[in-house]
Amino acid sequence: MTSLAGTGTLLRLAWRRDRWIVVASVLALVATAYGSMAATLDLYPSDAAAASGASAMVDNPSLTALYGPLPSATVAGIGVLKTVMMGSLATAFLAFALVRRHTRSEEEDGRLELLAAGVVGRRAPLAAAVALASLTVLGTGLLSALSLLATGVDAVGSFALGAVEVVAGLVMTAVTAVAVQLTSTTRGAGGIAIGVLGLAFVIRATADTATGAGQDLAWLSFLGWAEKVSPYGANRLWLVVPAVVATALLLAVADALLHRRDLGSGLWAARPGPARGAARLGTPFGLAWRLQRGSLLGWTIGYAVLGLVIGNIASSVDQIADSPDVEEMLRKMSGGQGSLLDAFFGTELRFLAVGAAAYGIATALRLRSEENAGRGEIVLATPVSRWRWLASHLVIAGAGSVWLLAVVGVAAGVAAGSVSTTGVAELLPAALATAPAVLVCVGLTLLLFGLVPRLSTAAWAVLAVFVVLGEFGALLSLPGWALGLSPFDHLGSLPGGDPNAAGLVGLLVVAALVAAVGATAFRRRDLAT
Template sequence: MNAFAGTGNLIRFVLRRDRLRLSVWVIALAATVAASVPALDDMFTTDAERQGRAALMDTPTGIVFGGPGYGLDDYQLGPMLVNELTMTLLIALAVFNVLHVVRHTRAEEESGRAELLRAAPVGSGAQPASALITAAAADLLIGALIFASMAGYGLAAADSFAYGLGIGLAGVVFAAVAAVCTQISEHGRTAAGTAFLVVGVLFMARVVGDVSEPGGNALSWLSPFAWVQQARPFDGLEWWPLALYPAAAAVLFAVAHTLAGRRDLGAGLVATRPGPSGAGPLLRGMFALHLHQQRGAVLTWSAAVFVLALSFGTLAPEVESMIDSNPDLAVILGGDTDDLVGGFLGTIGLYVLMGAGAFGALSVLRTRAEESAGRAEMVLATAVGRTRWMGTALLVAAAATALVTVVGGLGLGLGAAVTLEDGGWAGRMVEASLAGLPAALAFGALVALLFGTVPRWIPLVWVWLGYSVFATMLGALLGLPDAAMRASAFEILPALPMDGFETAPFLLFLGAVLVAGAAGLAGFGRRDLVTA
């Protein structure tokens, strides 16, 4: 049988099944750009205002989240859009493509549905091909809409097309990365975690390369996060860097297809080790069981966040040297060197909280997966009560979220402490991470509340998380009102170390998290179990 037999039918099936999910992603990302174009044009109307913004983008924080900063000498609307929006769009596209590919490949094998499909005249490569093609179609549609919104506003058509094309092709590369990662483990969560780790490493490579040398060095060119900006839209457009995207996607897809042919259906390239014949002394009780089930994810996320945070922390000297070489930056940004280093680390700390919040939501969401698979029913048929089963799951999720948050802050602090030769940064950043812990716990608490009361509404958690990330990253730039900014979980509490700690908001937020978790626990005790 042809390896790609049945691909067309699976493409139609994926589009039918995910029509709402795909529409939300496409509309949200395209609308972000469409709204940002007039907002930025209205916000920075004079040359002086735009050059002031360019000075901010030439700081380490601006380079981390804006890229190498092409077009800063004459900061018009086109370069402004490229510098201000690219990293946000690419991170969102990476999340979308990883989740989409894992959902329609590894998750289908794990659930057993792929085996049913393969019993029909469907080739071994049809599922990954259909997942990649549908993801690529959505990516390129997003790119086309970005081109239309920019060109429709009067920006140069060729540069707008190159930018939209680059954004869309970058998404295709992320999908191909996920396709390779799905071959490694037999579990969907592990595959997604591996893909996100690879994306994080690629993002860090771009950051280190761009910060180390104006315009980026060789390390930047190893990352697909860099290529669209290296094409220099609106600043001497060069088309050839965009050719790296289809080349990389083709190579990665070929690797994924080859690896898929070397494993059995439902298995991974890395074989799962058989467990012991009997439970050890530490594997007693529900808390130990939930912790045992999530130990791999907890260790992987903690290690990944620590390494990435440590890497960002080591960039602190770049902040000092940049300010020392250009004292006007301190005047523009309004603070001394220590304050600006703290502001840089605090900004990175917000991204640590975002990662910890996503992990907390996924951790609590395992209860839903256990219920849907019927395993929860088997456990609850024994002498284990509902409160004990779900309550211990929530404790594990809360403890794991706190661990990811703290190790992220510790990584930032240690990186800064070692490179700046100031040991006080380690303690300051751990304190800052603990001060923001309620924001990270909030998403897991909301999952618990909805799981215990109206499980079909759980996707709203991801809507809130997406909005919180959007508002925190772009809200101030787009001039969102205070009420809209406060709807972000990451804008409710003061951000340390830039701001001072406030006890009352911290306790109120933490209390709301505890109430949501308790309400979800009580609701789960009253509703019927649902298996699917």
């Protein structure tokens, strides 16, 4: 038996398990690329019309730090400004999730040990996971490029955007392959891989806002490589080559580390805990908080930084959105009332609410991982009821999501207050007004966990659909019933307008109902043991 025996079978199994999530995620990324370009082409009839807005984007350091430099002062360049960095991050995260799920998560849950008892080589699980992630990344890049071609823009630039996603996704695939060899836990592997991704973003942002030789720091970040492809600008398609080389080298390192560790363990020894645990760990909430606090801290730091960056962009909003068409686009995406600055903040806060929903979903899905690993059964063997165990994780998922919204509202308000008349008093309520939509996403996750636990991760596909409807539904003139499927379509218009009181109350009722149904279903079903 060779070390790669069974790779094809494991690849088919991985695809069978994740095909709907992969398809939904890829389609969401492709729709984002297409929607952004199509909307921009509608706003600017020519490159000359886009020139003034482009100059304001170039001159704003906060915008550059967040999205990177403008590829070119053209309509197509503006159309991919957000897609380059946001698409890179999203593709990288998708690759990370697939590799970790089919390697370290399988080992931690004990399923890989059962597979290894059959005709499965030592390298096969890692090879299958890397193959699935790589094919997904390549498919995302190709379909994104083809979707842009449908808008009539330059073909070379279109394939350059596909190369951007391929560069980021392939390198992140290999980074995750190394991370899962280093630690024995899914959470530890995730911390390492996401830490590398965060560091790559910080290095890239620092380089983009630096002057002189400091700009060369971008070459130390694989997100910097993706950015420097510069679709509809320099079109450096050759940057795929160093990305492939780096991917191959990292995969070679991952393979070497794989043969230096035992199945189920990591290269780094697990740190022993204290001889006696804290008293608070004797309660379901205390244990859930201990498991989730590191993740919430990382998200809090990230949201505080994003809030400050977005708040600082307030000084340039008038120059960036200097045409009636751009203003109309912002109003459609934010609810439609208030000043231009209000419309800008409304749009950005809704986008960040989607991120808060992602945190809530990931936190709620910890219930499923705890159940699969058998730790949930151990907890429930004590006098802890199913409801208390469920509620402990649900409270952290819901309250943590609302906390992130409060953090970004305060941070954006503080930064914006120094350059405009909009401050914390306006942005904090606007951020918190998106909480009901976020809680609906958390409630739907619990519903899936209770009713069809094996499909719990489909919550990510549901969020992807909400993103497409919320971000681009109005711009693409989708019918009202389709837009109404997204909870983010019922929020009203804050800041600058009025909240949709009936819609917000309705969303809270929906969130409570789906969570109650999910909790009831969980109490009536058997545990996965």
